[in-house]
Amino acid sequence: MSTSDATRQPQSNALPGAAPWHFDTMQTHVGAAPAQGHGAHVTPIVASAGFAFDSVDHAASIFSMDHLGSYAYARAGNPTNAVVEQRLAALEGGAGAVLTASGQAATVLALLAIVRSGDHVVASSQIYGGTTGLLNERFAELGISVSYVDEQNDAEAWRRAARPETRAFFAESISNPLCTVLDTRLVADVAHEIGVPLIVDNTLATPYLSRPLEHGADIVVHSTTKFLAGHGAVIGGAIVDGASFDFGREPEKWPALHTPSSPGEAGLWERFSPQGLAYVLRVRAILRDYGPAASPFNAFLLQLGIETLSLRMRQHVANAREVVQFLTSHPAVSVVHYAELPDSPWRAAAASYLEHGAGSVFSFELRGGLEAGKRFIAALRLFSHIANIGDVRSLAIQPASTTHSPLTESERTTVGIPAGLIRLSIGIEDARDLLADLSAALDAAHTDAIARDI
Ligand SMILES: Cc1ncc(COP(=O)(O)O)c(C=O)c1O
Structure with missing residues (x-):
C-alpha cells in the first residue's frame, strides 16, 4: 500500500x-x-x-x-x-x-x-x-x-x-x-x-x-x-x-x-x-x-x-450576524436559532469553542407555517433555493417542504423542524443586498398571510 x-x-x-x-x-x-x-x-x-x-x-x-x-x-x-x-x-x-x-x-x-x-x-x-x-x-x-x-x-x-x-x-x-x-x-x-x-x-x-x-x-x-x-x-x-x-x-x-x-x-x-x-x-x-x-x-x-478559507469565513460570519440582527427584530419571524444570541441555549458553548463566531448556517421560524415559508422561498431573488450549505452565495431552504417532507408534522416537531422553519446559509455578498432580498421576501410571505387571515 x-x-x-x-x-x-x-x-x-x-x-x-x-x-x-x-x-x-x-x-x-x-x-x-x-x-x-x-x-x-x-x-x-x-x-x-x-x-x-x-x-x-x-x-x-x-x-x-x-x-x-x-x-x-x-x-x-x-x-x-x-x-x-x-x-x-x-x-x-x-x-x-x-x-x-x-x-x-x-x-x-x-x-x-x-x-x-x-x-x-x-x-x-x-x-x-x-x-x-x-x-x-x-x-x-x-x-x-x-x-x-x-x-x-x-x-x-x-x-x-x-x-x-x-x-x-x-x-x-x-x-x-x-x-x-x-x-x-x-x-x-x-x-x-x-x-x-x-x-x-x-x-x-x-x-x-x-x-x-x-x-x-x-x-x-x-x-x-x-x-x-x-x-x-x-x-x-x-x-x-x-x-x-x-x-x-x-x-x-x-x-x-x-x-x-x-x-x-x-x-x-x-x-x-x-x-x-x-x-x-x-x-x-x-x-x-x-x-x-x-x-x-x-x-x-x-x-x-x-487558500481563502479564513477571509471567507470572516465575511460569512459578519454577514450572518447582520442577518440575525435583522431577523430577530422582524415581526414575521418568531424565533431565530443562532448560537450567539443571548437567549440561545448554545451561547455558552459557542463562547467557549467558537473563537471567531458561530458560523453562517442557521434557521429561523416564520409565522404562518408551511404556506408562509413557501411564499417566502418563492419571493427570494438573490438567495438561491438549494439543498446545500457553505457556498459563497447565500442559500435558503424550507426543510418541511423539501428535505424533511417525508416526515409527519409530529415527527418534524420531535426533531425540532416545525413547518415554518427556514434554513439559511449566508454567503459573502454585500450584507445590504442580502437584507433587502430577505426583507422583500418576508413582506411577501407576511403580507399574503395577513391578507389571507382577513
Ligand atoms: C454536516 C454534514 N456532514 C456531512 C455531509 C455529507 O457531505 P457530502 O454531501 O459532501 O457527502 C453533509 C452534507 O450536507 C453535512 O451537512
Whole structure:
C-alpha cells in the first residue's frame, strides 16, 4: 500500500525548515512544494492512475509499508491529494489526514476503520440527516447499532447511552440546521472514560472557527463540499486524525489495528503508533479497499478554496450576524436559532469553542407555517433555493417542504423542524443586498398571510 506525504510529515504545522505559521499562512502554503516537478507555483493536478516504481525492491517496500511516502495506485493516494491532506492536517492541528470522494464517504471510513459487525455507536441526535440515514439504515445492514443522545451537552446522557460494545462517539461541532454547539471537552471526557474515541464532524465550523482536536476530540471529519471548498463546485470529504486516542490500552476492542495483515507481521498499532500514523494508515487501507478516493481534480479545486478559507469565513460570519440582527427584530419571524444570541441555549458553548463566531448556517421560524415559508422561498431573488450549505452565495431552504417532507408534522416537531422553519446559509455578498432580498421576501410571505387571515 502506498501512503502520502500527509502521513510522512504528520507532526509539522509548516513546511520542513519553516517556523510554525499562523492560520492564514498555513491555509495558503502548507504542503505545497513549488520547487518540485517543473517548478509550478500552484500545486499541479497529478492525473495518473498508477505510479512507476524505481525498482523491484522499491515496489516491494511500498506494498509491505516499509516505505511510506511513495505512491503505487491513485485509489490509495495521489501527490495532489497529499498536499491538501497535509494542509488540512495542519489547519486542524492533526497528525495526518485522508481525502475522500465525499463527506459521506469520510464519515463511513472514519467509523468503519474501527467499528465492525456487533459493535455500537453513540451519536448526538442533532447530526446531519444524511449521517442519521447512514447509521440507521446502512450501518444496521452491517450489524452495527446506534443510540442517539438528544441532550448532546449532557455528560450523563452519553454515559447512559454507552454499552460494552460501544466503539465510537459521534457529534457535530456546529449542527445543521439548528446551529447547536457541541461541548467538545465534556463529550470527549465521557468518551475517554468509556474507552472510545470522539469523532467530530467539523463541516459547519471549519478549522477556522473550531479545532475540535484541541478540545479533546480524537478524529475530525469534513464534508469539504461546503465552506472548505467554498465555491460549491465539487463534492469531497476528509478525515483528520489527532493521533490522541490510545488504541493500545484495550487492544481486544480494536482488532483492525492489532491484527497483522500477513502472518508474522506486527499490526498497524504496533508498527505505526509511535509516529502517530496507525489510525490514518488503517483509514487509507480501507479507502483502498472500499474505493471512494478523491479525484486529484477535485483535490485541486478544494485546495484553491482552502487558500481563502479564513477571509471567507470572516465575511460569512459578519454577514450572518447582520442577518440575525435583522431577523430577530422582524415581526414575521418568531424565533431565530443562532448560537450567539443571548437567549440561545448554545451561547455558552459557542463562547467557549467558537473563537471567531458561530458560523453562517442557521434557521429561523416564520409565522404562518408551511404556506408562509413557501411564499417566502418563492419571493427570494438573490438567495438561491438549494439543498446545500457553505457556498459563497447565500442559500435558503424550507426543510418541511423539501428535505424533511417525508416526515409527519409530529415527527418534524420531535426533531425540532416545525413547518415554518427556514434554513439559511449566508454567503459573502454585500450584507445590504442580502437584507433587502430577505426583507422583500418576508413582506411577501407576511403580507399574503395577513391578507389571507382577513
Ligand atoms: C454536516 C454534514 N456532514 C456531512 C455531509 C455529507 O457531505 P457530502 O454531501 O459532501 O457527502 C453533509 C452534507 O450536507 C453535512 O451537512
